[in-house]
Amino acid sequence: MSSLKIAIIDDEPLARMRIKSLLAQASVANEVVGEFGEPVNGLSWLQQQDKAGASPDMLLLDIQMPGLDGMVLAARLRELQQPPVVAFVTAHAEHALRAFDLAAADYLTKPVRLERLNATLDRVLKLKAARAPEPADEVADGADVFIVQDRGRLERIALSQILYFKAEQKYVTLRTAEHSHVLADSLTELEGRVGERFIRVHRNALVSRQAMKALERRADDADGGETWAVQVTPTMEWLSVSRRQVTAVREAMAAQG
Missing domain, CATH: 2.40.50.1020 (LytTr DNA-binding domain)
Structure with a gap:
């Protein structure tokens, strides 16, 4: 069964804990391969993973964070060779339109519900399959x-x-x-x-x-x-x-x- 490698960037420890708890219950197999409370550190890690050819499949990303706004971070991901699929997780619904301008796969509002997260993971899994190289x-x-x-x-x-x-x-x-x-x-x-x-x-x-x-x-x-x-x-x-x-x-x- 195919699974997703997921990274989380959110400055709120309780929010990260909540997301990890939901991921453990999710219907789509997944592994959290990176977790960051500092967005700058998260971006640096993603850049290193990209250079190593080991980018995660998905990034669950908060928007309003000190140091580096999630929208700005998402825009920076376009510079990567293999950027992860981004799903924003935030308490601020007013950013939804801008999120989709950045080609985000989804926009989840806090508190995130399990069924809503399952739908997002399923969508990203299909995107991953579509990105897979075709036979020559x-x-x-x-x-x-x-x-x-x-x-x-x-x-x-x-x-x-x-x-x-x-x-x-x-x-x-x-x-x-x-x-x-x-x-x-x-x-x-x-x-x-x-x-x-x-x-x-x-x-x-x-x-x-x-x-x-x-x-x-x-x-x-x-x-x-x-x-x-x-x-x-x-x-x-x-x-x-x-x-x-x-x-x-x-x-x-x-x-x-």
Whole structure:
């Protein structure tokens, strides 16, 4: 039976004790591998575990703590190669929206109930399974997936369904033929994950090689330079192509036949 390795960061000793007691009764097998009352120490430990390739599966994280706010700590976790799935545990419900902006798996309010914790653990266990590497032949066929939140539920999206990723302010939009989803990942992180199946057409966009339909020169810009755009099928949207990427995009389209 699969189990979860869990870390806890909460400045209140009684709160940590309560969570550990509930975890001992949980329906999902788990092991507490790290417990910290000082958030700075907890972050340092997580960074060390990440470097060692031993990150926990999940982090139960308080928000209002002295020294380092839980929201700030969660944002810092994006710098890790294998960050744990975060579930906030707090007495302050007003932070829920911001928590989900940070791609938290859940938001538990104190006092935490066992059935609510069980639901969270089950969700994280499914996320862990989805993150597991696909067999080599399946990855070659584009079968790896992204997990996105859509109206309160988690949805699996195969890489082969994705038309493009586009950075917009603090977030990245994942676009399929039917829907758009917001991701907390950076475009650079996504570029490393999707590999050669996508091409960087602009500093703010990665496009599926298979989705590119047309490359078109547009009117010259204010500086007298060329501007280009690539059309994506089946949505027929146009995305800007930087001048230095025009040749690479043209070659990629030619290679697709």
